[in-house]
Structure formats: structure tokens, C-alpha cells
Amino acid sequence: MQAEIDDAFADVPESATEQTGHALTTFRSEKSLSEFAVHEYTLKAKDGYRPDDHQAALRDTYKARRDILGEFESSSPPVIAVRDALALATPSPLPVEDLELKNFEMVNDGPHTLDYTDYSDKAVTKGLIDASLRRILDGDYEVRGIDTVLSKRPVIQKQDFRLHERWNLSLSVTNAGVVYLSVDFRHKTISEYTLDKFDLDKLYRGLRVNVTYKQSGKGAFVDELMDKTVNESIDDMGNQSVVEYHEGAERIPDRVLKEIARADRRVVKVTKQGSHNTEYYPQRLLALQGHPQNVKAFAPRFNEATRGKTRLSAQRCLNRATTFVENLPPVIPLGGATLSFDATPVNGDDTWEMSRLFETDAHILQFAEEQTGDHPRRVKHNEVYEAPEEFSVCLVHPSAGPHAERWENLDQQLKDIGAGPEAVNRVQYDPFKTADEIYTDLLVDVPDDHEYSAACVILPKADFSMGESSASDIYHEMKKALRQRRVDSQMAHIDTLATSYALPNVALGLVAAAGGIPFTTEDAMPGETDLFIGIDVSHRYPRDTDERVHIAASTTSIYGDGTILGYTSAKPQTGEKVPPKELKNLTRQSIAGYKQEHGEYPDRIVIHRDGFMREDLDQVEEMLESMDINYDVVEIRKQSPARVLNLADGVAKIPDKGIAALNREENRAILATFGDPESQATSSNTGLPQPIQVERKAGDTDIKTLVVSQSPLEFSSN
Structure with missing residues (x-):
């Protein structure tokens, strides 16, 4: 592999290699794609069915694609790309007369030669390569999507959580038909910790979950544990029960559905991530997301075992990405064309330029008295560009929690960066109260005739759940109260104060909130932008x-x-x-x-x-x-x-x-x-x-x- 890297550097123009010496974990096709034709099809609605909007039509298109692929389970499945809503393309003709789709019939629009300078054709080309790669990788890997290619065997498995190696793949096609495959090697945590195994006393609104048969999707947030069970009808589901709905959807094995029905547990209502649409599921079909917050809270032994495993060295990242590309077939068929990749990281060519925007020791930040620095934390050695004219701070902190010694030092921290306040007055709150109570108390503690320039608020831990309200609710109610008192605020979770840079960052935020200028970039702003x-x-x-x-x-x-x-x-x-x-x-x-x-x-x-x-x-x-x-x-x-x-x-x-x-x-x-x-x-x-x-x-x-x-x-x- 090292010889290949050296050869690649020798083949690249001197300006590219001498400029930075850096490369991407992106790999170029060995030659440009030749022109080839695809067969295009339109999905024509039948029986009066019409998708509600463009997004609904897109969902219908992907469902139709999945149904078509399902028809070819016993033979080699076709390679199908989605051109747009209700439009498909494939290198080989489909037997449309033999395909039965629920809401659509397929209309053959004939062949079309792809033009790589056309945006839509370029998207079809990427879709065909995506589909071909998935088919090739399936078997050796667990393929949940082109950006979620997982190792078959987990690296670590404990407490219903699994850690897998993961390759995120991304494709791009140039106007000349050159294909680039980007590989980002990392890890992914998969959870089989379903809510039927869960202590429901620990269930809270906003808990991140995945639908077990949609693990590659965005997931959802728990809304509520309903009073109704899986066998009772729900108005929002057309007076069906959750069991009846899943029987009709045919996504869950009959054996599993019967077990769900026999257990007759309460239904969980969720809100889908990225929208405000709600859905209803049995507890068994919802698993905790492998989110760090969930892992830390509900799988401490797994969390401890994975610590350090997911932190990558640059060499390991390069090795795993390069080996992945080397293990691809020498030729990837696309129907009318073939594709192969050079397993050498791109370090500059006709498409990609590796550029050094700043020297590594460039001081682009301006502090007081023409002092400069390469990072905001340099303010600890310099001073802020301009301190507030009036600076009286209200320090709001919980009555219980760690790291009290850190916020006790806020006054000195501000003096050290050249912005010593006239006063730092403390307001204490009880984190075990409700967010509404904390809001009301803060309005009393900060009167309307206050003289504060800014407020520093120390919040409970980010995963705080012991009290009546979440840390998120407390944050927003405090923000609201301080806005009503016309006080700009800088907030920090109490658990972040353990890091050495947290308090300096808070201090810089307070300076800005009070009308000062922490630093400027006056000598580094590019172009003609105002x-x-x-x-x-x-x-x-x-x-x-x-x-x-x-x-x-x-x-x-x-x-x-x-x-x-x-x-x-x-x-x-x-x-x-x-x-x-x-x-x-x-x-x-x-x-x-x-x-x-x-x-x-x-x-x-x-x-x-x-x-x-x-x-x-x-x-x-x-x-x-x-x-x-x-x-x-x-x-x-x-x-x-x-x-x-x-x-x-x-x-x-x-x-x-x-x-x-x-x-x-x-x-x-x-x-x-x-x-x-x-x-x-x-x-x-x-x-x-x-x-x-x-x-x-x-x-x-x-x-x-x-x-x-x-x-x-x-x-x-x-």
C-alpha cells in the first residue's frame, strides 16, 4: 500500500504535492465512464390513487422500487435508480407486463443515453453505482445504506448493545464521467435494547429510539406511554389496533406479532426525527438508539468497554479505508459500462485541489493592544479586544452539583482576560423543582430594576432526570425569564465545567453578552463580503x-x-x-x-x-x-x-x-x-x-x- 501512495504522489503535479502533503480518503475511478443508455419508466397511478405531494410521491417511488426488487428474489435483482418522483431508470429492461404494483402501473419511456454534464443524469448515474455497490457488498457486510456499511461481526457486544466497524460511502461524478468514491471509516453502535426489556419508570419524553425494522432511518423521540394496549383500537390509526396495523403492513413476522399480541403491553407514541409526525408502536418494536446519551445512561458496562475503541489514529483510518477499496471487485458492472477504482487516496488532480488556507501557526485573531492568537483560548495569555463599558454579572447556579469551585473563580477568570466586572452577584436555584417553579423564582430573584449587564447560568447535567423537569426545560425557562428581565445570558451545563477550557469560553460569552468584543478577525476576512x-x-x-x-x-x-x-x-x-x-x-x-x-x-x-x-x-x-x-x-x-x-x-x-x-x-x-x-x-x-x-x-x-x-x-x- 505504501508503494501505491508513493507512486500516486509521483504522478501528481508538483504544485499539488508540494503545496500541502495532504490527501483525502477519496478514491478515483481508473478511467472515465463511457456513455451508456438506461431504460426509463414512469409510475402511473391507477384506481384513482394520487400521492399527496412531491415527498409522498418520492416515498411511493422508493416503495415501488423495493417491491420490484422483491419480485426478483430468486434471480439476479435488477439495478434500479430513482430519477425523481414516480420515475425509475435501469440499465436492463424490466418485464413490466409481469410486475404487479399496488397503486401504480409502469410505463416504458424507452432508452435514454446518460449525459454526465446534466444534473439529473448525473444523479441517475450515482444511483446506479450506489445500487451496484450495495448488491456487491451485501453478504460480506451488513448494508443498511450506502452510508451505513457495517462489519458482519461486532467489535464489542454487551447489554444488548453492539459496536460495529462502519464505512460511510459517498459518490460523486464529474462532467467528464470520472467517479470518486469517498470512504469515511468510523464505528456505529447498534442497540437491541427494546422497550419491552426497559424499566418503564425510566421512560421519559424525548428518549431517542429506533423502530427495529427501520434501523437505517432517522429514528424517533418518545412522546408518551399510552393507556391503551397493542390490542385496542386507536383513533389516529383509523380505529385499528397496533397489532392490526402491523398485520396489514406485513413488515413483521407472524410469530413476533402473535407474541406481541399475547404480551398485550401498552402502546408507545413517538414523534419522528426531522418532523412533527407521530406514530404508534408496540414496545417490542422500539429499541434505544445507540446514542452516546443512551449508552452512558442505560449500558454502563458497554460504555466502559467501548471507551477508546472508537478513537481513530490517522494511520488506522487510512488503512481501513484503503483496504476496503482494495477488496472491491476489480470490475463493477453497470449494464452498459464498467467501473473500477484506484485504491490510492486523492491528493490533488483536475477536480480536487488540496490547499493550505492558513499556515499552521497563523494568528488570525486580534486581541487587545494588537496582540494576536490562533485560538480564542489565547485570551488567557492576552486580553479581550474590548471590555464592556459597564459590567455587572448575575451568576445563577444550582444548589447541588459538582465543580462548584470552578464557578467560584468566575470573577478572577474575567479579571485575567482584561474584563474585570464591577460585581458578580449570585442567585441559587433548586434543580429538583419544576422548570415553571425555577422560572418564577428567577423572575423574583432578578427584579425588573436590576443593574446586570449579563448573566452566567450553570445548568444541571445534560442528562439530568432526577428532578421534576429536564435540563432542556430548565434551560429554556431560564432563558425566557432572563429575556423578560432584558438580560443577555451565557449558559453552561454543570458537567462540562470539568474541562479546563469551559470556564474561559463562558467568560468570553459573558463579555460578548455585555456588549464587549472578545476578539476580532479584522486582518483575516476574505474577499469583498461586508x-x-x-x-x-x-x-x-x-x-x-x-x-x-x-x-x-x-x-x-x-x-x-x-x-x-x-x-x-x-x-x-x-x-x-x-x-x-x-x-x-x-x-x-x-x-x-x-x-x-x-x-x-x-x-x-x-x-x-x-x-x-x-x-x-x-x-x-x-x-x-x-x-x-x-x-x-x-x-x-x-x-x-x-x-x-x-x-x-x-x-x-x-x-x-x-x-x-x-x-x-x-x-x-x-x-x-x-x-x-x-x-x-x-x-x-x-x-x-x-x-x-x-x-x-x-x-x-x-x-x-x-x-x-x-x-x-x-x-x-x-
Whole structure:
């Protein structure tokens, strides 16, 4: 393998290798795909059936695809890609006259030659490769999806939890037909801890669960343990019982359904992740998610056994990714074309550029008196850029819990960073009270005529469940009370205070909340952008409402001169998306702040979305165009399809911070964000950092400039 890596470096232009010495766990096809034709089919609704909307039509399309594949169980299944709602494509013709689908008939639209410069054709090509890979991998691996390929045997198995090796695969196709396979090696925890084995006294709203026969899906949150049992009819299910519903769905073996019916346990109502749709299940069909919070709370022996096992060294990550590609068949058939991959990590070519955005010791942050640093925690050696003019702090903390000595030191911490407060007054609360009681008490303890500049709130543990309310509920009720008293607040869970950097981060947040400036990036902002706006959606699951609530927030605004400001909106929203009107208001608020400071509208702004940009931007775009403001829209995703590794000397090491892999054709990048470099993963306390993915969704600013702008935003959101 080492010889292959050395050969790859020799074949790449000198500028690519000398520039960074870094590579991606992404592998290029040995040659471009030749043109080939696919047979296309339309699903035509029959018997008066019509899908409700585009999403429903897409679900119907994937179900039809699954049903068609089921017809070929005894023979070689066809390779089928979904082009769009109610549209399928396959390299080989299907015997449509012999296929019986529940709601549709198949119409043969004839052959179509794929054009790799066409977005839709490119998506079909990726879908066909995806389907072929799944079929090839099935048997040697447990394939739950192209991004969830698991080892057959678990690494560790205890307390109804299993730890598996996992390969996340991602495909891209260039306009020239070159295929890239990205491999992100990691681990996945699988749970068989179903709720019928569960101490129901420990059941709480918001508990993360998976439907056992939908393990590859997003999962759900527990809503309530209903009074009705699995054999009683439920209005929302069309007056069917849960058992009757699953008999009709034919997804559960008859033997299991009979056992569920005999046990006659109470039904569990859940809310699906990513929506506010509710569903009903027997306890036996719901398993705890393998989420770290669940593992820590309900499987301590498994949690202890896996500690350190999932922290990867760079070399191990490279070895497992490269070996995976080497073990693929030499030729992957696609019908009218064939595909094979070179098992050498990409380190720069016509599509990917490995670029060093900053030198590893670059000091892009500006503190007081022209002092500089490479990370916000450098403020411990420097001082904040500008302390608040008035600074009186209200310290709100629980009456019970660990680490009290840390918040006792808050006054000194603020003095050490050049922002000593006039006073730090303490308010104590009882974490065992209800969130409503804590809210009421805080309104009394912080009177309307207070003189506080900001509040520091120490919350109960994140998984706190001993009291009447969850830590999440207490957080939001305290936020609400302090907003009513017109006090900006900085909050921290008590269990995070064990880390050495937690209190300095809280101190920086307090400085910003009180109107000071912790630091700026005035010498590092790229391009011609005047204003950067970061938008996020945070989540909570309060116990006193019927559905999960999402809070929309414009978390960060940064002026082109590097001044960092914060704007938030705590208006509750249902669903993952920020509604168009609210998104417009958030953007307008940031622009108004800019005009108030600079006396004019910005000429160009960049809107960053933390996660997938599913929002409808029409209202925002119309507003910006009416103001003659140019804009770019960028998605920032915390997980990327590939790892960035330092291969400068032929041995895989932790990547340098500030290294980016830039995909010129797709306007996206994989970025090792700037900051202190991690050490090689040699203990349970270190590990290979996960890069982020940055993708331009609208606008015309080049991706390299946009990625450089992400580094300051990463600082401000940490």
C-alpha cells in the first residue's frame, strides 16, 4: 500500500504535492465512464390513487422500487435508480407486463443515453453505482445504506448493545464521467435494547429510539406511554389496533406479532426525527438508539468497554479505508459500462485541489493592544479586544452539583482576560423543582430594576432526570425569564465545567453578552463580503407540550472588518426548517445592525446555514435584490464524506489545521478547521478530528474564498 501512495504522489503535479502533503480518503475511478443508455419508466397511478405531494410521491417511488426488487428474489435483482418522483431508470429492461404494483402501473419511456454534464443524469448515474455497490457488498457486510456499511461481526457486544466497524460511502461524478468514491471509516453502535426489556419508570419524553425494522432511518423521540394496549383500537390509526396495523403492513413476522399480541403491553407514541409526525408502536418494536446519551445512561458496562475503541489514529483510518477499496471487485458492472477504482487516496488532480488556507501557526485573531492568537483560548495569555463599558454579572447556579469551585473563580477568570466586572452577584436555584417553579423564582430573584449587564447560568447535567423537569426545560425557562428581565445570558451545563477550557469560553460569552468584543478577525476576512450571517436551528423536547419544538436562531453575524456580533431569535418553530418569514426577519435584523454601525447597506453578504439548507429562500432573495445586495448561500455540515490526512512523509498523521480539499466542479470543500492542532491519537483522550463540509448553494463567490470565511465562524460558534 505504501508503494501505491508513493507512486500516486509521483504522478501528481508538483504544485499539488508540494503545496500541502495532504490527501483525502477519496478514491478515483481508473478511467472515465463511457456513455451508456438506461431504460426509463414512469409510475402511473391507477384506481384513482394520487400521492399527496412531491415527498409522498418520492416515498411511493422508493416503495415501488423495493417491491420490484422483491419480485426478483430468486434471480439476479435488477439495478434500479430513482430519477425523481414516480420515475425509475435501469440499465436492463424490466418485464413490466409481469410486475404487479399496488397503486401504480409502469410505463416504458424507452432508452435514454446518460449525459454526465446534466444534473439529473448525473444523479441517475450515482444511483446506479450506489445500487451496484450495495448488491456487491451485501453478504460480506451488513448494508443498511450506502452510508451505513457495517462489519458482519461486532467489535464489542454487551447489554444488548453492539459496536460495529462502519464505512460511510459517498459518490460523486464529474462532467467528464470520472467517479470518486469517498470512504469515511468510523464505528456505529447498534442497540437491541427494546422497550419491552426497559424499566418503564425510566421512560421519559424525548428518549431517542429506533423502530427495529427501520434501523437505517432517522429514528424517533418518545412522546408518551399510552393507556391503551397493542390490542385496542386507536383513533389516529383509523380505529385499528397496533397489532392490526402491523398485520396489514406485513413488515413483521407472524410469530413476533402473535407474541406481541399475547404480551398485550401498552402502546408507545413517538414523534419522528426531522418532523412533527407521530406514530404508534408496540414496545417490542422500539429499541434505544445507540446514542452516546443512551449508552452512558442505560449500558454502563458497554460504555466502559467501548471507551477508546472508537478513537481513530490517522494511520488506522487510512488503512481501513484503503483496504476496503482494495477488496472491491476489480470490475463493477453497470449494464452498459464498467467501473473500477484506484485504491490510492486523492491528493490533488483536475477536480480536487488540496490547499493550505492558513499556515499552521497563523494568528488570525486580534486581541487587545494588537496582540494576536490562533485560538480564542489565547485570551488567557492576552486580553479581550474590548471590555464592556459597564459590567455587572448575575451568576445563577444550582444548589447541588459538582465543580462548584470552578464557578467560584468566575470573577478572577474575567479579571485575567482584561474584563474585570464591577460585581458578580449570585442567585441559587433548586434543580429538583419544576422548570415553571425555577422560572418564577428567577423572575423574583432578578427584579425588573436590576443593574446586570449579563448573566452566567450553570445548568444541571445534560442528562439530568432526577428532578421534576429536564435540563432542556430548565434551560429554556431560564432563558425566557432572563429575556423578560432584558438580560443577555451565557449558559453552561454543570458537567462540562470539568474541562479546563469551559470556564474561559463562558467568560468570553459573558463579555460578548455585555456588549464587549472578545476578539476580532479584522486582518483575516476574505474577499469583498461586508457581512457574514450564520443561521442555525437548535432543538428541545419540553415535557409540557405535545410536540418537539425547534428554536430558530441567527447565531452569529460578522462584519467584513472582523467585528463579531451575535443575534438570536427564540421564536419556537415546528419542523427542521426556519419558516420563510422568520428567515427574512433574521436576515433583515442582521442587515439593520450593519447599517446602524456603518450608515449604509452592505454590498455583499454571505448566509451560512449550519446543516442542510432546506429553507425556502425566495423571500430573502427578493428582499436582498430589492436592496441591491449581492449574496452567497453556504451550507456547513459537521460531517464530511471523507477524512483529510497528512501524508507528507508517507505515514498518515493528523491533518494540519487550515487545510482544505476544494472540489472545483461542485463548489464544495472538505475543511480541517483552523485552531490548535490535535496530537496523534495514542490515548483515550485524543482522536482523529472530523472535518466539515462547506458547499455553496447560491451565489458566485469562488469556493476557496467562502471556505476561508468559515474559519472565523467556527471560532464564534464554539
